[in-house]
Amino acid sequence: MTVGGTNGERRAPATLHDVAREAGVSLATASRSLNGSTRKVNEEYRQRVLAAAAKLDYSPNLSAQAVARGTSTTVALLVADIADPYFAQIAAGVVREADHEGLIVTMAATERDSERELELVRSLRGQRPRVMILAASRRADDPAATALAEELRAFEANGGRVAFIGATEAPHRSVALDNAAGAEALARALVQAGYRGFAALTGAEGLRTAEDRLGGFLAGLAASDLTIAPEHIVRPAFTRDGGYDGMRTLVELGIGEIDVVFAANDVMAVGAMSAIRDAGLVPGRDVAIAGFDDIPTARDVTPPLSTVRLPLEEVGRRALRLALDTIGPGDDLPVRAEVVLRASTPTRAR
Amino acid sequence: MTVGGTNGERRAPATLHDVAREAGVSLATASRSLNGSTRKVNEEYRQRVLAAAAKLDYSPNLSAQAVARGTSTTVALLVADIADPYFAQIAAGVVREADHEGLIVTMAATERDSERELELVRSLRGQRPRVMILAASRRADDPAATALAEELRAFEANGGRVAFIGATEAPHRSVALDNAAGAEALARALVQAGYRGFAALTGAEGLRTAEDRLGGFLAGLAASDLTIAPEHIVRPAFTRDGGYDGMRTLVELGIGEIDVVFAANDVMAVGAMSAIRDAGLVPGRDVAIAGFDDIPTARDVTPPLSTVRLPLEEVGRRALRLALDTIGPGDDLPVRAEVVLRASTPTRAR
DNA sequence: CCGAGTCGGGTAAGCGCTATCCATCATGGT
């Protein structure tokens, strides 16, 4: 198709100007026929322009369009850690929906550091994205919180849209995950299944998602006048290794009174299962375990992990729709968190 | 779901012009003192500008900079599926390195469709990214291959950089993963461990990564005059469910002569383990299994999965460095693929 | 004391587009 440029011949990409000249029309006409415009243009001209564009392998300079139009086609996504399946699934949803809307997503990782998060938001703002989606976990005691709020307020004042995932951040839109209700339902289900001695592996104090889930779980237990002994609530890192370490702590403490361990997310639960096994015990038999999220591997570990399912990809898609106001069917409904009992929490004969 | 915060008056973001006016200097001086320039500017002026920028909460319009400078600060990343841990890890590496270089990464998913891949490359080109990283798996018989090559050639001719991950694509830079050698080493290790009856779960015919891994594995067996019966080479989808289905097929076919199954990647292996278990067998005892990649969950399944470790995050980082010519220590060395034997392939007494 | 250098701020010409305004020309109602 395109000819020339043997090696390293660095010709600049074709511009709209080139296309217009090639087609023998004005810049305006070329612009109108290539990029959506309300104006009609003579079909013959249009064809000529299209042909010229194809011939020159023209591809519109998105930055230039953004500058000229005063609005970009970008959505910025902030997650804590891309490799974590929780965020990876959300990201997959956002990317898919964005693609659907003809938008481009740029991604950044906070690495669970709220200073970094603030800095990233600040720098991402430079892109003038249409939407910013914040999926990175918020913490209640965040020192950078007000600065972040300020930054987001400014962003919105400039016409940007913000959507949070997980936490409901006061003035912004958000896809609320019913962490508390899901955990509560899980707790009830476990009580129902005959469990009485509980322990919890949850994230660092102040981590919203972790707190909500633990709170819900405790509420579910409270409904049956049960609770968790303070020493049986461990707060390691909110990661697989955190789960492993936390479970080790629990095992060392003595596991006699613990029937089941509630891990505040699945990756922790998976780590915990490995810790249980490394301690010479059998998860599901010697001590049951349940997680939260229903990441894909939950069903592939042994025994399959009981958990609370969150439709994470859908959450990602919905966050974008929400921010864009392109609500789809069912988007008004809350995100359903559904208890999924598997073999890691077998029914206990009492 | 909270909606709101859209009511504030919509003032436009501060421009450099505003900052200059506020500081009482010219546009040029403002530009020079805010964004790196070779020109020196009087320290007092500089401070005034900085103060003005802070006061107005100025954030440079990246699109405008890109247009003016003729070069963006973007790197485009193409993967097959973001939620797949293989790609998620690579993406994490790319994002981290990009952040390190002050670049922004935009991400797109091909969903394993090469038509889509072509289209994405085409549209991503509009961003005029500094770098394009293609991690999505290539296939030998790709009908869109020449068009893609053409597109990439044009991109490079315009000064863009391209880096492939996995496949070594003729004229481009690439981080080669030694799929063949790794699989070969794995095969030798398994033979060494006493295995004699082999089966393989690999991707669709023509999928480069899958072919290379299978080829290497067969070569490793051949060294001991062993091979895999054609009916024991199954080619389902290159995903967890593919692994599950493929293993089911194998089980239905009769597993009598199979000691160990080699899955061409870990997610398939994990799916296969579930299939084995669902068939009432015990993976590692009734039939051993090994994968490839060493995704994080490999060590958390039961039994822990034998595999070939690929430093995927490092691969992502290296791909970017490679494209940017900012080679770091050890970047000239090939990526090491290391056999990791775990309990899913116990040593067999013979 | 003068011409040749720096130094450093300002002016303005772009970058590749879009959008506004004009000019032109074919209609059509009366």
Next chain:
DNA sequence: ACCATGATGGATAGCGCTTACCCGACTCGG
């Protein structure tokens, strides 16, 4: 016929920024 009325192509003024380029103010050696 004649003018209001649409259409539709073409200049052109930006969009927010960078970067020659210009030019006045200094510094200095001879």
